[in-house]
Amino acid sequence: MARKPKTIITCAVTGAIHTPTMSDALPYTYDQIATQAIAAAEAGASILHLHARNPDTGAPSIDPGDFAPFLARIKQATDAVVNISTGGSLTASIQERIAPAKTFSPEMCSMNMGSLNFSFHGLASRYAEWKFDWEKSYVEGSEGNIFRNTFKDIKEAAETLAPHEIKFEHEIYDVGHLYNLKFMLDQGHFKAPIFLQFVLGILGGIGADVENLVFMKRTADKLFGDQYRWSVLAAGAAQIPMAVTASQMGGHVRVGLEDSLFITRGELAGSNAQQVAKIRRLIEDLGHAVATPDEAREILDLKGGDKVAF
Template sequence: MTHPTIITCAVTGSGLTPSMSPHLPWRPQDIVDQSVGAAEAGAAILHLHARDPKDGRPTNDIGPWREIVTGIRERSDAIVNMSASRGATADERVSAVLELRPEIATVIVGSMNYGRFAKATDQKAGEFTHAWERDLLAGADVREVVTSNTFGKIGRMIDILIDADIAMEFECYDVGHLHILDHHLSTRTVRRPLIIQFLTGILGGITSHIDHLVHLRQTVDRLFGRDCAVFTHGTGTGNMRAAISGALMGTHLRVGQEDNLFERDGVLFASNAAQVEKIRRILGDLNFRHAEVSEARRILSLGGAAAA
């Protein structure tokens, strides 16, 4: 092993809902508390989404975002990674990012049919407290959802974040997205190493099978060389296996309540920290070492801690 393995914790996300688990954080203070707990357990990066404090629906409003990011920075030196996935335009998607200036912002680099109805099945959700949850996962148009990440939006987001000097994590749901990223980077200079996240296991994208993970890794090496920091995670109950498969290929990894709520059939994870502790235990049993925050900053060339 040439480097320690960076653990990202995806704390809450926008696809799983409060009715699925009492341990899914959605109020800003709960997101802060679980983020700090995950960092104390060994996560060097906190991947964040914002939620409406009234009912837990996903939002890009600056109020919840500010409460979350400021609260984490006051209590932890972990690397803050803000998702920039909500909004009709590129400028809307990065609005909160530009206001709060995290060390990393996430850019999704491709569109796809998004079978989010499968998440309800995978996470065993049958009853919903809030109408928005039912509409999201079982509404009349749930089989008509296409995530819109066009060449124009992607290029605009990359240009904005280059100008703002904010590092980017490029989320790839399928192998074709790597070729889309290659197209955009052929005419742009971005920070190195490239931070690439293999987001696998969502119906509509690539699965978490090991042969697909290997193909993704080989494609990254062919297109971008080894000057990349690659992360692997799976969606649903196979997320731990996907993460460890990534580690065995030499990538970093991601776990967290955004991606999966169940430790095993019928048993919910009690927190994000519990997921980080489990993956650390498995890594240790395989003689891998997790990266401390300072090491993750060095590996990703992020410099010192961001100012609060």
């Protein structure tokens, strides 16, 4: 019998949505981000998707200076692929958002494939008190934000980062984003094999339903044939169920405290590594093997960890 392909686990360690009040496990200091990222890699994550935070307040940061301290530690401690976000702010310009990737030239970075009403304002009503003054207004303010990713923005990011030979994690929040990517691919801004991250369950994007995933996968098959690889991340309670479904459909998976603060319904996760260990156990119990970092590099055609700038 033919061997089943290996499943890549990505761990999104901290993100830019959740705030320190929401979970004591959410890392925001340099030490916390590094420690949790390394533990996630040890638990089975071959890719670490990384955002930065202000180490004093926990507020999301896109300052390259807030990436440098933990990138160096992660590089020294693990062979995991580092994936730097280019979507760490809903209000900054595209050049500001890609500055960390431009500075550190990682093997991978995220690339959002369309604009959307990206909101998490509903979380504000769940908390009576906040650890930091910025949190409540930040969460409530997302109701009025448009996460801008125009064709011009995408082109500018692709052209600026092209010399770095970075593989993009194309984040697909809705079906139209697949057609945006097809257009940009035909224009020569990206090259196959491309890597799709289906994002399910974000308010403003497509819902976290199996039917939606099947439709997105079928559309990607039509547009890209065998020239793509794919993964799924689902927000909140849908995280683990949708990841298991994706793994059984031949896709890869993403977990982490950026996407969900919980390990099971109603129970906060104690760490990113706990989520990674859970999805790894489920994947392996269902007969699939988890990819090592070097296997992930081969599957995604990455440039290699020796060609980064950190």
